[in-house]
Amino acid sequence: MNAVNTWNSTQHFWLIILGFIVAFIPRFFPLMLFTKRAIPEWFNEWMKFVPVSLFTALVVKDIFIDSASYALLLNKYSEMLAAVVVIIVAYRTRSMAISVIVGLIGVFILSMFMA
């Protein structure tokens, strides 16, 4: 996997600025709005489930979906196994750093055996 990107630094700079804007809007406006008026209870109850749903969807995208064609991929065995290891480690240690490091080492070792 080599860098094939042909953008120059000016283009990267504008990407960052646009990225900042789309990152800023959802962080700032709810904060501004809801510090001035109350959040409805049902909204909070619903929001509780959003992070877990989104993170699961992102993991599924990383492990089971091809990033170019969006077809289902079921052959990334080293990632799948490493994911199980990460879940167990995260559950037992509750440490973000340990989970990520174990995951990286795991996928490195597994991909040597499972190509």
Add this chain to the structure above:
Amino acid sequence: MNKRRPNPKQVPDPNEPLWRSTLRVAMPLNLSYIPIGLACGILLHAAGFNTLLTGLVSLLIFSGGAQFLIATMLTINSPLLSIVLMLFFLELRYALLSSSLSPYLKGSSNRFLFMFAVSLNDENYAINYLKFATDKKWTGREALMVEHYSLLFWAASNIVGSLIGSALKIDLSIVNFALTALFLYMIVMQIKNRLTIVICLISGVLAAVCMMLTKSTLGLVISTIIASLIGFGLEATLRKKLPDSHWLWRLRSPGSKKEAVEHSDAN
């Protein structure tokens, strides 16, 4: 103590300066940003970002997920518009995080809220949310300091990662797994009862189906909205009809006593 300090924090040593007590709260997070930030810096370097821009993107966007996404999409030569759209959908979740923090930041000035929003992130949100909920002395000021500490560590490790990337040759598909592991960790930390696990499974299947149908990451947004609504509906129904249902039992993990935040129990 008649010296008027705005927020005397409840810590073992009452004379401990505020910058140190907040640093102590932020430190576990700061340390865990180092490996992820390094991985992110390496990937951004491979995507063509120079070190200066890597620092800038870490300061301005400050989101592991978004920065990994930028790196991945640049290496497959996606057009600018589709990267920005994808980022927007990915960052939409912060609307939920920031609305859930808003009850604790009532009465803050817009300038403060601006500063707070700019450096808000999944992980420092988790810390601050827990502190706000358990520590009555925790105010926006302390929370902002925690955010700034984590931002500092994040940006520094990204810059170092960028330098490492220019010095060494590294298999990028493996480094990319750092993000997957990070999300898996965050899922595990969110699981509070058996119902959450059901929602995970539903969300996973929905995500795959929606992405295959839409042929884009828009499927992520659609499946997230549907899955969270299902969770909301299921929980409300269970609470009403079967309040003792074992699906609502709290799960305790062996490590759950040692929270990500130290000294979180406000005596």
